[in-house]
Amino acid sequence: MNKKMKIGLCQLNVKAGRPEKNLQKMLELIEQAKSTQIDMIIFPEMAVGGYLVGDVWLEESWCDYLMECNSILQEASEGIILIYGNIFIDKSKRNTDGRFRKYNAAYIFQNKQPINHPVNSTLGIPNGVSFKSLLPNYRYFDDKRYFYPFIDLVQEMGVSIEKAYQPFKLSVDGKYYNIGLSICEDMWYEDYSRIYNKNRQIPYNPLGTLVRNGADFIVNISSSPWTFGKEQARDNRIQSLQKDLNSQFVPVYYVNACGVQNNGKNIITFDGGSTIYNQFGSQIFEYRAEDFQEQLITVDHSITLKDRGIHYHRRKPKLTQKYEAIIQGIRSFDEMMDWKPNYIIGLSGGVDSSLVATLVAHAVGSDRIIASNLPTEYNSAKTRSSAAKLVENLKINRYYELPISELVQENTKLLEKTGAIPSLAAENIQAKIRGTSILSNLAGMHNGVMTNNGNKLEIALGYATLYGDVNGAIAPIGDLTKTEVFQMARDINQQFGELIPPEVIPDENFTFTKDGIPPTAELKHNQLDPMKFGYHDALLVAFTDYQKKTPEDILRWYQKGEPFFCEKLGITPTLFEKYQLGDVKAFIADLEWFTKTIRKNIFKRIQSPPIVLVSKSAYGFDIRESQFVWTPSFAFQRLKKQILDNFGINGNITHV
Structure with a gap:
């Protein structure tokens, strides 16, 4: 009697640009798999060198x-089936x-031999390799800049898609299996229309073709x-x-990668979330990988052929997932710094720098x-006290209060x-004195890097x-709205x-207590941030959503x-009442100010540090911007x- 095939899903923490580390880890896990009688071990896409490495490709x-x-x-x-x-x-x-042709590929070996593929020789490619067909070219993805689609190769060679997309056949203890091998975006086929059928485009379905060809x-x-809701999106595809x-x-x-990679302007997390779907399309959650964590998941293949009771995965709240990301x-x-830097944090006593310090401390x-x-003279005793309280709560041992009034005066005299x-x-x-003269020099003195404490709004x-707050090596909360x-x-x-002093946190209507500390730059007396918290955040979310909304959309809703x-x-x-949005003229003037202000400050964002990405549309390289002014459209x-x-x-809303 044949034993059950044992499969290992290796949710690898892939280190982009570090093949030597990835290779070492893969070899270790392969040996671990052999020692536990795993028949097949599967690693993620681009497991060897990483995915987001830019023009190093x-x-x-x-x-x-x-x-x-x-x-x-x-x-x-040797002694195992390997896919990576x-x-x-x-x-x-x-x-x-005009450069040498490159493919995003999946490799499959068994006993030191590439697995035979029935069509590869016709296509002029070796056995044991399969190429990605659907190349993402949105958000921060630039796959078509680097790789050639398998579907284009097939058409170039004059082979039908149905013939080209075949499973690999191999045996385990005398039993044969047809394995349909696919890569990432090939599962998101509904978004790609490539085949014409009776004068209309229909999606090309690589996975469906593999199944129909006997996988x-x-x-x-x-x-x-990772972005919030990505797990559900994957489940929907299945x-x-x-x-x-x-x-x-x-x-x-x-099998998905975990860990973090970057594109120079965004730090992008990979959650893993590796999942096994049974023959009825249902998730087998007992074997679901913990989010963001590297691990080797082992399963007997036979379990996927049964209609098991499904245990729904309890997904964490949105803000909890963003915190973890x-x-x-x-x-x-x-x-990535490779030298264990100290983190130089300017603590204003407000909520943004307090949150950044807390996140760095936890990390x-x-x-x-x-x-x-x-x-300076404009900083209140309350904000100084708040900063000191945070330091005590987080047990930060190196904290300095360094008044800069004399430096400001001397700089002012010189510039005058x-x-x-x-x-x-x-x-x-x-x-600018705080950021450039003090914090950057502290980083140089103490083997450190500066944090950028700005939020998305x-x-x-x-x-x-610019050259004051807009600096630093990493912006941990740069993709979080103020809300x-x-x-x-x-x-x-x-x-x-x-941990974070409660006086810097308002209630859910953005109202502070009598002793609270509303957001302020404290660059002059009685200064408060000009944003309408909650409302402006909602506008920004709409403007930067993956399905972006426009000022015209906002007016139509209004x-x-x-x-x-x-x-x-x-x-x-x-909130509508708090910010007097029923005043029509004021509402429109604010919308125009908000839109113009975002556009005219692109030059600052271009010079901003890398932002940890936690939304479906983040500043950095996710939102790509050219510098020009906003002018209202005819609409x-x-x-x-x-x-x-x-x-x-009177400017108040009446029945429409």
């Missing part, structure tokens, strides 16, 4: 280095950019970055495939934080020799001083005890009255006139 020596790793892994496949992702380079052909099960290796195939559906092994992002950044420990409060200093420029002298509106900053600070205090507007934007009637002008005409003279 254009370096021939780098690609050759990764190709050399294949021979080492092939030797390691790596680049494949074909120097006999050229990409559309007993599907292996999908991925490097799929459910769509199951619906398409119906009774033909087969089990799916989804930021922690992973900081830890990965720390590892790498308080002993590696050097915190400074850099007051060239002419009068405008009030805003005079205020920003303080910020500040980054959008440019409410920060989320307050919420995360509140959640941290509930979970870990009162036209339909307060309830509809609040529902679409996701704000409460209380905006028409809508504005309609609204002003339709609402009463």
Whole structure:
């Protein structure tokens, strides 16, 4: 009697740009798998060199280095079936950019031999390798810049898609299996229309083709970055495939990378979430990988052929997942530095810097934080006290209060020799001294890096001083709105005890207590941040959503009255009233100010440090911006006139 095939899903923490580390870890896990009688071990997409390495993909020596790793892994496949992702380079052909042709590939070896494929020789590629067809070219993905799609190769060689997409056949203890091998985006086929059928485009379905060509099960290796709701999106893809195939559906092994990679402007987390789907398209959650954590999951293949009772995976709340993603992002950044830096944090006493310090402390420990409060005459006793209280709560041992008034005065005197200093420029002298003169020099003195403490709303509106606040090596909360900053600070205090001083956290209507500390730059007396917290955050979320909304959309929602507007934007009637959004002229003026201000501050964002990505559309390289001013479209002008005409003279909303 044949024994059951044992499969190992290796949710690897892939180190981008570090093949030697990835290779060593893979070899260790292969030996571990052999020792536990695992028959097949599966690693993620681009497991050898990492996925997000930028234009290093254009370096021939780098690609050759990764190709050399294949021979080492092939030797390691003695006594086991090995599946993993790596680049494949074909120097006999050229990409559309004129460089050697490269593919995002999956490799499959058994007993030191590549598995035979029935069509590879026809396509001019070796056995034991399969290429990715659907190349993502959105958000921060640039796959078409580097790789050639398998579907284009098939068409180039004059082979039908149905014939080309075949499973690999191999045996385990005398029993044969047809394995359908696919890579990441090939599972998201509904978004790709490539085949014409009776004058209409229909999606090309690689996984469905593999099943129809006899695959007993599907292996999908991925490097799929995390965003909130990504798990459900993946499950939805499998459910769509199951619906398409119906009774033909087969089990799916989804193996995803975990850890963190970056593209220079965004620090991007990979959650793992590796999942096994049985022959009915249902998740087998007993074997689901813990989010963000590297591990080897072992399962008997026979279990996927049974209709087991499903145990639903309890997904964590949105802010909890974002907290974990930021922690992973900081830890990965720390590892990438390769020299265990200290973290230089300017503590203003406000909620943003308090949250950043808390996140860094949770990620790498308080002993590696050097915190400074850099007051002038405009900094209140309350904010100084708040900063000191946070330091005590986090047990930060290196904390300095360094007044900068004398430096401000000397700089002012020097600059006045060239002419009068405008009030805003005079205020920003303080910020620039803090960032450039003090914090950057502390980093140089103490083997450290500066943190950027800006949140997404500040980054959008440019409410920060270039070479003052706009600096640093990492922006941990740069993809959190101010609303989320307050919420995360509140959640941290509930979970870990009162670490962040409660006076910097408002209630859910953004109202502070009498002794509270509303957000302020403290660059002049009685200064408060100009943002309408909650409302401006909601506008920003709409403007930066993956399905982006526009000022025209906001006006259309507003036209339909307060309830509809609040529902679409996701704000409460209380906030609508708090910010007097029923004043039509003021509402439109604020919308125009908000839109113009975001656009005119692109020059600051271009110079900003890398942001830990936690949303579906983050500043950095996720949102790509060119510098030009915003001007209202014809549609905006028409809508504005309609609204002003339709609402009463007093500017209050009437029935529409």
